[in-house]
Amino acid sequence: MQLHLVIPHAAWPDRDAEAEIVTGLALPALSWLIGRGAREKHLPLDFHTWLAQRYGLPSLPVAPLTLALDAPGEAPGYWLRADPVHLRANRDQLTLSDAAPLAIQPAEAAALAEALNGLLAEDGLRLIAPTPTRWYLHLPADPGLDTTPLHAVVGRDIHPALPRGPDALQWHRLLNELQMLLYAHPVNDARFEAGQPQINSLWLWGGGDWPLPATPEAPSDTVYTADPLVAALTAAGKGRVEPPARPGELAESGMLVLDQLADPAGYGDAHAWREAWLALERDWFAPLTERLRRGELEEVALTFPELGLAVETGTGARWRFWRGDRLPWAGA
Structure with a gap:
């Protein structure tokens, strides 16, 4: 089973203050996934622009x-x-x-x-x-x-x-x-x-x-999301929308949109944004990393649109012990 996690708003809105805000933020499972995975840099994109590209649309109505x-x-x-x-x-x-x-x-x-x-x-x-x-x-x-x-x-x-x-x-x-x-x-x-x-x-x-002049193309047969826009795009593209269940309950490959950072980033609440990262680590990154290490998952892919970073981490990652852990703000 393969899972693609999309984490929008991973970049702090004030990029000049970002380094100070993330100082001391301990995310060991996420750091392991990024450090051991194949990393690719792309142009940083606003989440809506990324969605339009991912679903094959020229713009996002x-x-x-x-x-x-x-x-x-x-x-x-x-x-x-x-x-x-x-x-x-x-x-x-x-x-x-x-x-x-x-x-x-x-x-x-x-x-x-x-x-x-x-x-x-x-x-x-x-x-x-x-x-x-x-x-x-x-x-x-x-x-x-x-x-x-x-x-x-x-x-x-x-x-x-x-x-x-x-x-x-x-x-x-x-x-x-x-x-x-x-x-x-x-x-x-x-x-x-x-x-x-x-x-x-x-x-x-x-x-x-x-009606829409162009039909979206769902990037995956199943998309796990609570975001109404992502759900609407997926439904229009004939994909199946499922709520983001617990990591241990995910039974099918698909794309998973985790938007817990959106509100804290939007309102400039640095403390809440850090707390949201810790919740993602506890509720998602750590359990999925454990499933990957046990061989229950073939691959965990991560995309951070606003950071311009994509990572693919497969089951062989546990043998890449010479590669150090890395947080998303460290780049590729």
């Missing part, structure tokens, strides 16, 4: 891909993700929190979507909120916007990442109107009274046509 999972019966046309977010004023910046810490309830999402549609309908737009955290905007045509993925803006100033394009100012005005509506909505009044962060804006990104 996130909105129509995840729409196929969240609301498969929706109308064809151009769709944008319009995810609910919280913006916080910080001196001369507006920093963004995604929906994960907002704990949005389905009833809140439905009420806000209904109110927003009253404004959006004037421009021929329609919003749906099939899940509390993933909302979608249907447009009559491609707006020609250059947008920034939500994960790239979390915890950061939004101004450099606002939509760009010929009609960008018109979209900025629309977003301001939506923000004013959200600010005055009873849902946010109740959240304020309860001490919860308000849902005070939408983040537009990931646009594309539905």
Whole structure:
């Protein structure tokens, strides 16, 4: 059995501070896998760019891909993700929190979507909120916007990442109107009274046509993941999606996406990021290394997209005792 582990966000966002942050981080099983394996350097890639290449797509139309999972019966046309977010004023910046810490309830999402549609309908737009955290905007045509993925803006100033394009100012005005509506909505009044962060804006990104003009190619018959985008890509490519079970319960070869580093990296929480590495070592790298040493696995492959590093470690690795252990930040 062969397993390919993909570990996105393995690079700390501030690369100048990375060496200090990883100092003293003990990951013996991962170090053994990398040190004993065949290492290959490639161009460091954002996770979404890596996914597009891996699934054989020229770009990654996130909105129509995840729409196929969240609301498969929706109308064809151009769709944008319009995810609910919280913006916080910080001196001369507006920093963004995604929906994960907002704990949005389905009833809140439905009420806000209904109110927003009253404004959006004037421009021929329609919003749906099939899940509390993933909302979608249907447009009559491609707006020609250059947008920034939500994960790239979390915890950061939004101004450099606002939509760009010929009609960008018109979209900025629309977003301001939506923000004013959200600010005055009873849902946010109740959240304020309860001490919860308000849902005070939408983040537009990931646009594309539905149905998809190109079909993804699943890189493996089975993909183990809890990431909705990876699940959507795999399903569109006719692959089988399975939840990431415990290492000892994996019975078939496949690709395994471990995204535990995403939130700490996005929010710049160095302590939580280090803790996530330790959890990956305990829950995944150590058990899989033991299975490889016992001959229960033929190969464990590792890919760190943002580090530009890929490693393949087979059963013969245990005999390469002359090769020292190596952490992923040491390069090839």
